[in-house]
Amino acid sequence: MQSFDFQSSIRVVFGEDALDQLGDLTTELGSARVLLVTDPGIIRVGILEKALDSLKAANLDVFVFDGVEENPTSRHVADGVRFAKDQGGIDLLIGLGGGSAMDCAKGINFILTNGGRMENYWGVDKATKPMLPSIGIPTTAGTGSEAHSFTLIAQEGTHQKMACGDKKARFRTVILDPVLTTTTPKRVTTATGIDAISHAVESYVSTRRNFISQMFAKEAWHLLEKSFEIVVNDPENIEARSRMLLGAHLAGTAIENSMLGAAHACANPLTARYNITHGVAVALMLPGVIYFNNQAVSTLYQELHPVSLHERVSELKAVAELPERLRDFEIQLEALPELAKEAAKQWTGRFNPRQVSEVELLELYELTY
Ligand SMILES: [Fe+2]
Known part of the structure; x- marks a missing residue:
């Protein structure tokens, strides 16, 4: 039998309207100032509003970065990092959307906590400092990015996909709410x-x-x-x-x-x-x-x-x-x-x-x- 090293530490909350638990789940991770990473499509279909309602009911300060586009590049990550630094004191990240939003949230986590550029983390386990806790909420049934420690960020200019993997970048909590995918x-x-x-x-x-x-x-x-x-x-x-x-x-x-x-x-x-x-x-x-x-x-x-x-x-x-x-x-x-x-x-x-x-x-x- 092939040997393996399996480490399961992601909390997975599954069910219709599970998004309503976002505020409580965020509080349980000890957060007070949240960076929510998403794209304009998620705002249009009303999913962001639902997420914000839950976060605000839990009295959390939330800052929304909605600059994600399909196939995010190192530029999108850098924009998100700048936005996060402008707010100051961010202590948790939420990736809300398809693979692009979740990958971008992971990318921002790398740079916000470890500095440098996305290229520095191309490969596996290149980050040395701890990262912020994060929550992944997929709105499509696709990439499975919420389940693993890799982020795929395209290099600005060459558009080559940089696979950056680190267990520390993995979401701590994942919300799987099938209702969110019905608008896809x-x-x-x-x-x-x-x-x-x-x-x-x-x-x-x-x-x-x-x-x-x-x-x-x-x-x-x-x-x-x-x-x-x-x-x-x-x-x-x-x-x-x-x-x-x-x-x-x-x-x-x-x-x-x-x-x-x-x-x-x-x-x-x-x-x-x-x-x-x-x-x-x-x-x-x-x-x-x-x-x-x-x-x-x-x-x-x-x-x-x-x-x-x-x-x-x-x-x-x-x-x-x-x-x-x-x-x-x-x-x-x-x-x-x-x-x-x-x-x-x-x-x-x-x-x-x-x-x-x-x-x-x-x-x-x-x-x-
Ligand atoms: Fe794929």
Whole structure:
């Protein structure tokens, strides 16, 4: 049996309207001055207001930084740090939103407590000083960022994704309130849902897989696979939304213990170069990666789906009506070798169950072209 080092210390509060407990949960962490990190979309749908009501009922001072955008860069983090310093005495952070808001909150925590720039924390366990306690509240069933200690911040200018991981950056408390996800627009539900599915599939077979990570990944897969079509066609279905949110969270827990694989390695350059949404980029690459990996991990894939995981994932993609081919994005065939070169630099590719160098990654891009 593969050895593992599993450390579970996140408090997870799950349930319809669990957001109403935010004030009390924040107080329990000993906070008085809160920085809440979010994006304008969350304000528009009324989720921020609900969060503020709960925090104010607990007599907390709250400062809202709403400067987060999709695929946050080191500039967004720096803006948030400046805002936090202007308020002074911030003692807790809340990330409220999709993966971008939660990642940005984690990024701000790194710099606010340890100084320097995001580049200084690229890699694992680079921070030396303690960080502030933080609360993660996902409003999409997708990244699972609330479950793990990594933040993905794009480098300003190059747009290269910097994966910065540190246990100290992990949220202390997580609120999973499925009601928040019912306002998610269809294009976001599909892209983030497929991303969560890819997290379950990739972490289940990664070279770092172990008993605990597979337990989370397998349960995540079953919750997500059962519910994805329902939330696409019936977005108000709270039971299916609940299963998706919990599935995405469990997949995030699996990532913490086993990392991802080639679908994410190939997706990151597509986002950096062509601005393709992360979930859409992953969805483009995932079926090809399953096909490619099958000769190495066919038994494991069968554990997820007894007939054909490749077919099932392709079916789910079809339900989502996500683009099928790279050429749909006006990517030139001649650009593929350059993409493969960039994909080979992605840390996450190292954990793919079949070794992938630039040559194999080019094959994967060609397969999807
Ligand atoms: Fe992802």
